[in-house]
Amino acid sequence: MANQGNDIRITLIGAGTIGLSFATFHLSHLSSPSQLTILDTRPDLEEYVRSTLPRFLPDAPISHINLSSSLPDAVRNASIIQESGPENLSFKKSVWGEVEKYAPKDALLWSSTSGIPASQQAADMEDKTRLLVVHPYNPPHIMPLLELVPSSQTSAGVLTRTQEFWRARGRVPILLKKEMTGFVANRLAFALLRESIHLVNEGVVSVEELDRIVETSMGPRWTIAGPFKSYHAGGGVGGLEGFFRNIGGTVQECWDDAGKLNVGEGWEESIFQQAKDQYGVVDLEERDRITKRVLDVVKEEKNRE
Numbered sequence: 001m002a003n004q005g006n007d008i009r010i011t012l013i014g015a016g017t018i019g020l021s022f023a024t025f026h027l028s029h030l031s032s033p034s035q036l037t038i039l040d041t042r043p044d045l046e047e048y049v050r051s052t053l054p055r056f057l058p059d060a061p062i063s064h065i066n067l068s069s070s071l072p073d074a075v076r077n078a079s080i081i082q083e084s085g086p087e088n089l090s091f092k093k094s095v096w097g098e099v100e101k102y103a104p105k106d107a108l109l110w111s112s113t114s115g116i117p118a119s120q121q122a123a124d125m126e127d128k129t130r131l132l133v134v135h136p137y138n139p140p141h142i143m144p145l146l147e148l149v150p151s152s153q154t155s156a157g158v159l160t161r162t163q164e165f166w167r168a169r170g171r172v173p174i175l176l177k178k179e180m181t182g183f184v185a186n187r188l189a190f191a192l193l194r195e196s197i198h199l200v201n202e203g204v205v206s207v208e209e210l211d212r213i214v215e216t217s218m219g220p221r222w223t224i225a226g227p228f229k230s231y232h233a234g235g236g237v238g239g240l241e242g243f244f245r246n247i248g249g250t251v252q253e254c255w256d257d258a259g260k261l262n263v264g265e266g267w268e269e270s271i272f273q274q275a276k277d278q279y280g281v282v283d284l285e286e287r288d289r290i291t292k293r294v295l296d297v298v299k300e301e302k303n304r305e
């Protein structure tokens, strides 16, 4: 399979939040927009792409992108096929079953799923070695992370070609050694979200105050240094061991006292309303613009090292 330059052909299945962001990314790296095919069953696909893609990519060469509603046509010549369709197992299994019938045998098959393991998606596939999860952090045209989550049957060659593809385009593919529900990024984010909801639900802070706490502390910190590096630094000469020696008792008390609320327990209405009242419709273009600037500065500074 061609994996570089003028020969590569990428088909994106699903042109929603993630699919269109991936389209933006690939258009910035492909030699020609004609190397990109977008498949979506929505009846207004062309109108939707024409009205939405330019928000991510001004002057997007839309007329040269292949827009399709036919899976066989869309995948027939693909080198890489990434699905960003509905987050349900039946869809994912169905789409891979169809892709296997019509796509080149050496095409890479990737799922953007937020948490449905490749082993489940590939359960009915003839060749299970071709599929893996390539989980982005929204929006993938800006966020560097891609969690690569193979099944036990994904071949080493498919994994290597996937890693090479993303590294060659300046992205950060991280290989997970085990399939876990929600992979890693979502598990971490959802653990913080659970405690955040707990603290608002207990009347400790408002939704807006909680967000401001994160945005003026761990948010910037974790852009520079993740949890382990941060606490290793915070432990002084003793490093992470010193941190736990000094603070470990308080850490355990916080862990013991952590919120254990669950979805559907009645906290939703109040918290959802606070978010609506506080944020209305988030300006995604401003969010993305600022996020990109932060990431660019961090990358520039880290390259100084």
Ligand SMILES: NC(=O)C1=CN([C@@H]2O[C@H](COP(=O)(O)OP(=O)(O)OC[C@H]3O[C@@H](n4cnc5c(N)ncnc54)[C@H](O)[C@@H]3O)[C@@H](O)[C@H]2O)C=CC1
Residues within 6 Å of the ligand: 013, 014, 015, 016, 017, 018, 019, 039, 040, 041, 042, 083, 084, 085, 086, 087, 088, 112, 113, 114, 115, 135, 136, 137, 138
């Ligand atoms: N939204 C997010 O922040 C993130 C989502 N993901 C994952 O990406 C996938 C897509 O999520 P979103 O983009 O948010 O969903 P979305 O609902 O915005 O987009 C899904 C798209 O799939 C299309 N579609 C439905 N059936 C189809 C079919 N049979 N063939 C082709 N296209 C079809 C829909 O028309 C829609 O445009 C999900 O698996 C989700 O878990 C992963 C990371 C982040």
Ligand SMILES: O=C(O)[C@@H](O)C(=O)[C@H](O)[C@@H](O)CO
Residues within 6 Å of the ligand: 113, 114, 136, 137, 138, 139, 185, 186, 189
């Ligand atoms: O948060 C993200 O961008 C991704 O890691 C996800 O998978 C999200 O949870 C997504 O499913 C909903 O925003």
